[in-house]
Amino acid sequence: MTAKQVANALEESGGNVHYHIQRLLQGGLITLTNTREVGGITEKYYQAPSTRFSTKQRPDPTHLTMVTWLTLNDEEVEELLRQIEVVLQAWEKCVPGQGETGSDYEVKLEIKRLEGSHQP
Numbered sequence: 001m002t003a004k005q006v007a008n009a010l011e012e013s014g015g016n017v018h019y020h021i022q023r024l025l026q027g028g029l030i031t032l033t034n035t036r037e038v039g040g041i042t043e044k045y046y047q048a049p050s051t052r053f054s055t056k057q058r059p060d061p062t063h064l065t066m067v068t069w070l071t072l073n074d075e076e077v078e079e080l081l082r083q084i085e086v087v088l089q090a091w092e093k094c095v096p097g098q099g100e101t102g103s104d105y106e107v108k109l110e111i112k113r114l115e116g117s118h119q120p
Contacts, residue, residue: 002043021046062103069114077111083107 001009024030025046034045035072071079088107098101 001047002045004043006046081111 003018003021004013004014006021007014018104021030025032030046030048030050032044033047034044036043070080
């Protein structure tokens with residue numbers, strides 16, 4: 001997204017968003033991914049290099065939550081679901097080795113289209 005798009009989405013001032021985007025850019029938390037000339041103005045598009053972050057320590061080692069944000073079209077969503085199904089089926093076939101014990105885990109997956117989302 002451009003700084004203007006971010007400002008509009010957050011209903012913040014352009015100057016405030018521009019300042020913070022520059023700080024994020026300097027810190028390596030976002031990167032400049034594209035520029036485009038529109039009516040004599042250079043639009044700069046920024047994106048985070050990663051959509052998922054994890055911490056080294058979890059308060060409850062039996063519970064893990066992962067969150068990520070993706071920009072996908074309908075066909076890509078279907079492909080993502082297909083790949084997730086293949087992975088889950090492979091893990092469902094796994095059993096502990098002889099003499100080993102394991103713990104049971106419930107795996108939940110939620111894919112939700114975000115309201116007001118924008119393509120970068």
